[in-house]
Amino acid sequence: MNSENSQETSGTKLGWKLGFYFVMMLVILPIFIVVLDQHYDRERKHYHENGFEVTATIVDVYEIPSIRRPRKTTKVIVVYQNPDGQLIRAGTKNPPSYTIGEQYIGKVVEDDPYLVYREVQEWKEGKLIFLIILVVFYLLNLLFLIILLRRIRANKLLASKGQITEAEMVGFVPAGDDIFVKVRFKDEKGFIHCESCRPLPYMDLTAKTCFVRYIVTTKNKVDCEIISEKEN
The missing domain is CATH 2.40.50 (OB fold (Dihydrolipoamide Acetyltransferase, E2P))
Structure with missing residues (x-):
């Protein structure tokens, strides 16, 4: 019975390490969901409440090579007319396409006139799917934690009685x-x-x-x- 203690000790340590991992995941996931949701909602609300509508026309599309990522970043340049009648050349966020000459309705805020923001309605559906996936993952993680804790308790009971x-x-x-x-x-x-x-x-x-x-x-x-x- 010389390997009994080492086997029991290693099994217990592994169980507690896995338990710590599952607990951390249960704590991190809700924080991640809240932070991500607040980030997108903060930006959307800022443009929705403080921005004014403009008609933007796509005038240029080009790609910027990325050193860290294998995929290139596509930049879209638009032109819109501000309330003073001036034509402003600006970047855009969430463009509808990469077709030069296409027009769409966006919003611009006074503190950043060189960015046209387009509110993406699809985000609501994507957000719902994303949250459903995270909730399922959260519940599975919780289930694994319960199973693990029951297994640790069973091992302790087996060792003691x-x-x-x-x-x-x-x-x-x-x-x-x-x-x-x-x-x-x-x-x-x-x-x-x-x-x-x-x-x-x-x-x-x-x-x-x-x-x-x-x-x-x-x-x-x-x-x-x-x-x-x-x-x-």
Whole structure:
């Protein structure tokens, strides 16, 4: 039983690390959603409340190479007439297309006359889809956290109140890239159980018997783990 403590310690540490990750995700996700939503709503409200409508005409479209990103950035230049009758050459945000000569309605604020903002109605639908995806991810993350906490609690219960008995190694169960040992043993009430357990590191899989720690959780459910090979 010399590898029992190290196996239990490593499993507990891994469980707490995963738990910390899930908790951080549960905290970060709502903050991320709120910040993103406020950013877009702040900009939209600013132009909606303080801007004046202009008719912008696309006069130039060009691409700017990006050093950090493989894709180029497309810039659209428009011309519009301000309330004083002056023609202003400006950049644009959310242009409807990249077609030179196309006209569209945008808004300009006095503190930044060189940017024509176009409110994107599709953002509301995209925002809804985006929020639905985040909520689903949030709920899945919460579910994984609950499962993980239940697993940690079960492992602690197994370590503190589990019974130790000799088990017969009757086969193997593949699980992806891993392999589990199928063991058969009798509990303290005389009932026979056949369960799959993760083998110990460097365990002799040709052995016929081993020692397991088990705990009966329900009438037909047993949690167990291999704690050592049988000494010859």
